[in-house]
Every structure is written in structure tokens, then in C-alpha cells.
Amino acid sequence: MTEKRPFDVLNNALNKNVLVKLKGDVEIRGLLASFDVHMNLVIEEGEELKAGELKRKLGTVLLRGDTVVFVSPAE
Amino acid sequence: MTEKRPFDVLNNALNKNVLVKLKGDVEIRGLLASFDVHMNLVIEEGEELKAGELKRKLGTVLLRGDTVVFVSPAE
Amino acid sequence: MTEKRPFDVLNNALNKNVLVKLKGDVEIRGLLASFDVHMNLVIEEGEELKAGELKRKLGTVLLRGDTVVFVSPAE
Amino acid sequence: MTEKRPFDVLNNALNKNVLVKLKGDVEIRGLLASFDVHMNLVIEEGEELKAGELKRKLGTVLLRGDTVVFVSPAE
Amino acid sequence: MTEKRPFDVLNNALNKNVLVKLKGDVEIRGLLASFDVHMNLVIEEGEELKAGELKRKLGTVLLRGDTVVFVSPAE
Amino acid sequence: MTEKRPFDVLNNALNKNVLVKLKGDVEIRGLLASFDVHMNLVIEEGEELKAGELKRKLGTVLLRGDTVVFVSPAE
Amino acid sequence: MTEKRPFDVLNNALNKNVLVKLKGDVEIRGLLASFDVHMNLVIEEGEELKAGELKRKLGTVLLRGDTVVFVSPAE
Numbered sequence: 317m318t319e320k321r322p323f324d325v326l327n328n329a330l331n332k333n334v335l336v337k338l339k340g341d342v343e344i345r346g347l348l349a350s351f352d353v354h355m356n357l358v359i360e361e362g363e364e365l366k367a368g369e370l371k372r373k374l375g376t377v378l379l380r381g382d383t384v385v386f387v388s389p390a391e
Numbered sequence: 392m393t394e395k396r397p398f399d400v401l402n403n404a405l406n407k408n409v410l411v412k413l414k415g416d417v418e419i420r421g422l423l424a425s426f427d428v429h430m431n432l433v434i435e436e437g438e439e440l441k442a443g444e445l446k447r448k449l450g451t452v453l454l455r456g457d458t459v460v461f462v463s464p465a466e
Numbered sequence: 467m468t469e470k471r472p473f474d475v476l477n478n479a480l481n482k483n484v485l486v487k488l489k490g491d492v493e494i495r496g497l498l499a500s501f502d503v504h505m506n507l508v509i510e511e512g513e514e515l516k517a518g519e520l521k522r523k524l525g526t527v528l529l530r531g532d533t534v535v536f537v538s539p540a541e
Numbered sequence: 542m543t544e545k546r547p548f549d550v551l552n553n554a555l556n557k558n559v560l561v562k563l564k565g566d567v568e569i570r571g572l573l574a575s576f577d578v579h580m581n582l583v584i585e586e587g588e589e590l591k592a593g594e595l596k597r598k599l600g601t602v603l604l605r606g607d608t609v610v611f612v613s614p615a616e
Numbered sequence: 617m618t619e620k621r622p623f624d625v626l627n628n629a630l631n632k633n634v635l636v637k638l639k640g641d642v643e644i645r646g647l648l649a650s651f652d653v654h655m656n657l658v659i660e661e662g663e664e665l666k667a668g669e670l671k672r673k674l675g676t677v678l679l680r681g682d683t684v685v686f687v688s689p690a691e
Numbered sequence: 692m693t694e695k696r697p698f699d700v701l702n703n704a705l706n707k708n709v710l711v712k713l714k715g716d717v718e719i720r721g722l723l724a725s726f727d728v729h730m731n732l733v734i735e736e737g738e739e740l741k742a743g744e745l746k747r748k749l750g751t752v753l754l755r756g757d758t759v760v761f762v763s764p765a766e
Numbered sequence: 767m768t769e770k771r772p773f774d775v776l777n778n779a780l781n782k783n784v785l786v787k788l789k790g791d792v793e794i795r796g797l798l799a800s801f802d803v804h805m806n807l808v809i810e811e812g813e814e815l816k817a818g819e820l821k822r823k824l825g826t827v828l829l830r831g832d833t834v835v836f837v838s839p840a841e
Binding site for chain 4: 524
């Protein structure tokens with residue numbers, strides 16, 4: 317088994333589409349532009365989703381790490 | 392790929408309009424005047440929004456970092 | 467751009483009226499008498515508001531920093 | 542302006558009546574007997590209030606600091 | 617004024633009956649058998665209460681400190 | 692009084708049946724197989740309970756310490 | 767008794783199916799690909815469940831450790 321680390325997922329997802337679920341039932345979809353060790357994330361061309369529907373376009377958005385539930389790169 | 396960091400978004404947004412989503416379904420819109428490493432933010436000409444509607448004008452407002460969900464600069 | 471820091475807002479608001487929003491939909495209005503680095507605040511002539519209405523007069527009140535959502539000086 | 546610190550409020554309130562609001566809509570009223578830097582508080586002759594009404598008499602009660610919303614000395 | 621500290625309440629309550637309120641509206645009543653600096657508590661002959669009514673007998677129970685709201689020794 | 696510490700309860704409960712209450716009204720029942728200083732717990736032959744009823748059998752389950760409300764060994 | 771540690775469960779579950787319960791009633795099922803000391807987890811072929819039903823397929827997903835309630839390897 318090769319050594320893998322959770323943050324590799326973020327590294328590999330840079331400049332690609334991700335879905336981010338935040339606490340409080342908010343989801344953001346867009347391009348992962350940067351992240352840090354606290355899992356603060358910058359999403360570009362970000363869209364806010366509510367119950368799976370587009371709520372509004374946010375453009376660039378900085379997500380605070382401690383509100384992140386999960387990050388899933390688009391396949 | 393150039394090295395980018397999440398807080399660059401805040402640096403670039405200084406003196407510009409931002410939308411800040413806080414925990415508990417509160418949103419603040421206004422000019423980003425300052426921030427620190429805890430993501431404490433000062434917004435000037437701040438307006439509090441509830442469900443997307445203007446609830447009241449706050450003027451200057453200090454937002455505590457650990458209540459921030461996301462910060463999105465106006466495009 | 468001059469160097470500004472979030473806590474300057476508190477410094478400038480000493481002995482002036484502020485509105486403090488706390489987690490759990492409580493708001494306190496009164497004179498900011500002191501604060502520390504944890505954003506613990508002392509408000510004098512404090513009034514507790516619920517849904518924008520005066521709930522009761524508290525006089526002096528110590529607010530624990532980690533329950534603060536925002537602090538907004540009266541204009 | 543004299544140098545004041547938030548915990549001075551607790552110091553000055555020792556052996557006096559205080560109202561303590563806790564997270565989750567619980568309030569305790571009684572004599573402040575001791576406190577520490579975590580804002581753990583001991584209240585004597587404590588009464589638990591719910592919606593402003595006496596729920597029960599507790600006598601001595603140790604309140605955990607991180608559940609404190611505010612402490613207000615009786616005037 | 618003698619020097620008193622909040623944890624003295626726990627020390628004095630060892631082997632005596634206490635009422636412990638936990639976050640999420642759970643209460644435990646029983647004999648305080650031990651505690652540590654995190655306010656982790658061991659209660660013996662513990663009973664879980666819901667809305668003031670006995671929900672079930674637990675016997676020995678270890679309560680995690682960060683869920684504690686208050687501890688009140690029986691008078 | 693002999694020196695007792697809260698974690699002794701976990702030590703004494705190894706390989707015995709315990710009931711674990713987690714935040715958010717989830718309970719797990721099963722054999723305590725291991726624990727660490729964060730109160731992370733491994734339960735074997737674990738069953739998830741909801742409102743006192745068996746919801747599903749989980750077998751081995753690692754419980755994250757900071758979601759633990761209490762741990763009670765079966766008598 | 768052999769020395770066992772909670773994270774051994776994660777180690778033994780690598781590349782196997784796990785069920786992860788997150789705060790806020792979300793569950794993720796899939797292959798555990800990696801983890802770190804914060805219990806950040808990477809799940810591959812991940813599926814999001816709501817009330818036990820498949821809500822959507824996520825593929826690779828990074829779960830933030832502090833939202834984890836429990837991890838249970840499939841038997």
C-alpha cells in the first residue's frame with residue numbers, strides 16, 4: 317500500500333470542480349483554487365446550493381475550514 | 392501553478408464589497424476594512440441580511456472569526 | 467492603506483454605545499466598558515433585546531467572548 | 542480612561558447576587574462565591590430559571606465556564 | 617474573603633449526591649465518585665433524568681467534561 | 692478516600708458491555724475494546740440504539756471522543 | 767490483554783468498506799483510502815446516505831475529522 321494522506325485529495329483537486337458540504341446544510345460547488353492546513357478553501361466560480369438546487373452564484377468564495385463537513389472532487 | 396493562499400482572498404478584497412455568511416443564518420454585506428489571522432473581520436457600511444432581505448443597517452461591525460461560514464467578494 | 471486591525475473597532479468604541487449579537491438570537495445594547503483578547507466584553511447600562519424588542523435592563527453585564535457573533539458601534 | 546478588565550466585573554461581584562445566562566436558555570440566579578480563568582463559576586443559594594420563572598432551587602452550583610453566555614451583577 | 621476555587625465544590629462533593637445537567641437536556645443524579653481537571657465526572661448509583669422524571673438507572677457512569685452544564689451537590 | 696480517576700472506569704470496563712450516549716441522541720451498546728486519552732472508544736459487537744430501540748447492528752465501531760456524552764458499564 | 771488502540775480500527779479498515787456517521791445526520795459509505803491523526807478520512811466510491819437511503823454517489827470524498835461521529839468497518 318502506498319502512503320496516502322487525506323490532504324492529497326485537496327492537492328489533486330486544485331483547479332478542478334469540487335462539491336463542498338458545510339455545516340448547516342449549505343453546499344458550495346466550484347473550482348478549488350487554494351487551501352491551507354485548517355482546511356480553509358477558496359472556491360472560484362462558486363455556486364451556493366440549497367437542497368441540491370442552485371441558490372445563487374457567488375464567484376470567488378473563501379470557506380472557513382471549521383465549517384467544512386466534506387469535500388468531494390467531481391469525477 | 393502559482394502559490395495561492397486562502398487569506399489572499401481577504402487581502403485582495405480590502406476596501407471592496409464582500410458578502411459574509413455567519414453561522415445561524417445571518418449574512419452581512421459591506422466593505423471589508425480589516426481582518427486578522429482568526430478571520431475576525433471589520434465591515435464598514437455593513438448591512439445585516441435575513442433570508443436575502445435587508446434587515447437593518449449596522450454601519451461598522453466587527454465579526455468574530457469563529458462564526459464565519461464564508462466570505463465572498465463582490466465581483 | 468493604513469494598517470488597521472479588527473480590535474481597533476473595540477478600542478474606538480470604548481465608553482460608546484454598541485450593539486452586540488450573541489449566539490442563540492440574543493442581543494445586548496449598551497456602553498462598552500472593557501474588553502480583552504478573547505473578546506470578553508463588559509457592557510454597562512446593558513439592555514437585552516429579543517427580536518429587536520427590549521426584553522429587560524441588565525445594567526452591567528460581562529459577555530463571554532466565544533458567544534459573540536458581532537459587535538457594532540452605534541454611529 | 543482607567544484600565545479595566547472584563548474579569549473585574551466578577552471580582553467586584555463576589556458574594557453578591559448575579560444573574561448568569563447559560564447556553565440552551567437556562568438561567569441561574571444567586572450569590573457569586575468563586576470563579577476561575579475559564580469563567581467556571583460557583584453560585585450559592587442558586588435558583589434555576591426557565592423563561593424568567595423559578596424552576597427549582599439548586600443551592601450551591603458549579604457552572605462550567607464554556608456554557609456561560611453572560612454574567613450580570615444585580616444592581 | 618477566603619480564597620475559594622470552583623473545583624473545591626467538586627472536592628467537597630466527593631461521595632455525596634450531586635445533580636449534573638448536561639448539554640442536550642439530560643440530567644444525571646448520583647454519588648460523585650471522582651473527577652479530573654477536564655471536569656470529567658464519575659457518578660455511581662447514577663440515574664438519568666428527562667424533564668425531571670427518572671428515565672433509567674445507569675449505575676456507574678463516566679460523564680465527559682465538555683458536555684457538563686452544571687454540577688449541584690445535594691444539600 | 693482512595694485516589695480514583697475518571698478513566699479508571701474505562702479501564703475497568705475493558706472487554707465488558709458498556710452503554711455509550713453520543714451527542715445527537717445516538718446510543719451505542721457493546722463491548723469496550725479500547726480507548727485513548729481523547730475518549731475515542733472502540734466498541735465490538737456494537738449496536739446502535741435510537742430512543743432505546745435497536746436501530747442496527749454495527750459490529751466493530753470507532754466512536755470519536757468529542758461526540759461522547761457518557762459511558763456507562765453494564766452492571 | 768493485548769495493547770489495542772482506537773486508531774488500529776482505521777488501520778485495519780484501509781481499502782475496506784466502512785460506514786461513517788457524521789454530525790447532522792449524514793452518513794457516508796465507501797472504501798477507506800486514508801486517514802490522519804485528526805480523523806480526517808478519505809473515502810473512495812463514496813455514497814451519501816440520508817435516513818439509510820442512498821442520496822447520491824460522491825466518488826472520492828474527504829471527510830473532516832471533527833464532523834465524524836463514528837466509523838464502522840463492514841464485517
